[in-house]
Amino acid sequence: MGLSAGPIPPRVPPEVKAGLLQLIGHAADQGWSARRAGAVLGLDHMRVLRWQQRAAAGQLADVRPGPAEAMHALLAWEKEAIVKLAEEWGETDRSHRKLAHRGSRLEWVHASESTVLRVLAEAGLDLPGPPRRERREKKPFPEWAVWRPRSIWIYDFTHFTRAQRCCLAIMDLVSRKWLATLVSAEESSLQVAVAFTAALHAEGLGHLAERSLNTELRTASSPPAGQPVLLAVSDNGPQMRSADTRAFMAAALIGQHFGRPHTPNDQAWIESLFGHVKGEWQHLEKIRDPHELEAELDAVRAEYNTVRLHAGIGYVTPHEFFAFGQGGGRCRPQRREVVGQVLDGGAFARAQDGGPGLGEVLVVGPQAVGIGERGFPSPSPIGVPPGGFQVRPAGTGDGRGRRRSGRVPGGAAAAGPGRRIRPRPGRPPAWTPRGWQG
Secondary structure (H helix, E strand, O other), X not given: OOOOOOOOOOOOOHHHHHHHHHHXXXXXXOOXXXXXXXXXHOOOHHHHHHHHHHHHOOOOOOOOOOOOOOOOOOOHHHHHHHHHHHHHHHHHHOOHHHHHHHHHHHOOOOOOHHHHHHHHHHHOOOOOOOOOOOOOOOOOOOOOOOOOOOOEEEEEEEEEOOOOEEEEEEEEOOXXXXXXEEEEOOOOHHHHHHHHHHHHHHOOOHHHHHHHOOHHXXXXXXXXXXXXXXXXXXXXXXXXXXXXXXXXXXXXXXXXXXXXXXXXXXXXXXXXXXXXXXXXXHHHHHOOOHHHHHHHHHHHHHHHHHOOOEHHHOOEOHHHHHHHHOOOOOOOHHHHHHHHHHHOHHHHHHHOOOOOOXXXXXXXXXXXXXXXXXXXXXXXXXXXXXXXXXXXXXOOEOXXXXXXXXXXXXXXXXXXXXXXXOOOOOOOOOEEOOXXXX
């Protein structure tokens, strides 16, 4: 009968019940009582009597518990009302939760949110989702911004939940140098002003910070005269967009550049900084004391700037890159060209998604000038050499004892004014940087 040793389960199939009743009947024919036979089989006597009565009526199979249909089940007209509700209000509400409340407001049908979703699924109806956001084109940096250290800064907030503090970090976008850190219990325009003031003094730009203290400049209805000296890149946070922050930046001759909404890739440099800091120094997120967190962040910033090699700037430290870009400092010879390419205006052109980039020669008149020069302010501490990049014929050395293929057909002058000459795909560019103006 498929039964194991032990008491009979609470529910058994009708075949098992019939078999047990046959055993009890056979024992009764041998002089046993039904009570004694049931006890030997592990079956309660009242259960035996109930089974015998149901067997006589031909109803040994268990009946489904409860009524055939639930008292609170949806009626046919209620299901039709839900379907009608979705057809007429689906484009407006776009959610089964809102449709459930819409049906109650209109007194069409009173059903729970999950019931509305289940009925729509049974009917094969799918509600339209939220409309897709229109893609916005990336806004380029202003033309006056020069791709060199101490020209473009980027900043943002990050949170350390254990210490219940937020941290504002300012970084030089070109050299990846971590300039300043401010740990605070809140994030507002005041924290932005304090952090930028500290960064300006630390980078030898204290005169800009002093301008920001001028009350007349801070309260002026129109922006102060003079071209901005720095560009501050950030997201669209309220503390970045606030009127106080805008007044501080304008007084300090700092231009503002905002990324696209809901697009953290526009601030990828500072997001990468936070990712590396929290990923490589994981103990920071376990600190609960705000003072200890501030001290640890200062130590991490020093190590990040002077010890850690950065892959995005040619595997040198941000401090070395910053010093080399300003015309001082030392850089290993095998890294000078890599660092030079990052400092080149062509890298800026790639970041702007337009204009000549690395591997292109822009011909202006009879002379091939710098890649990606694009009319940036000149002179600058670093940038394109005065004579432009030298175009070498095919097969000549590249200055490091190696021979390179690829050349500008017919020379730069043969290309004609205003034309771009691109090297063939898969072949190295035909120009060689000769160093940078200090």
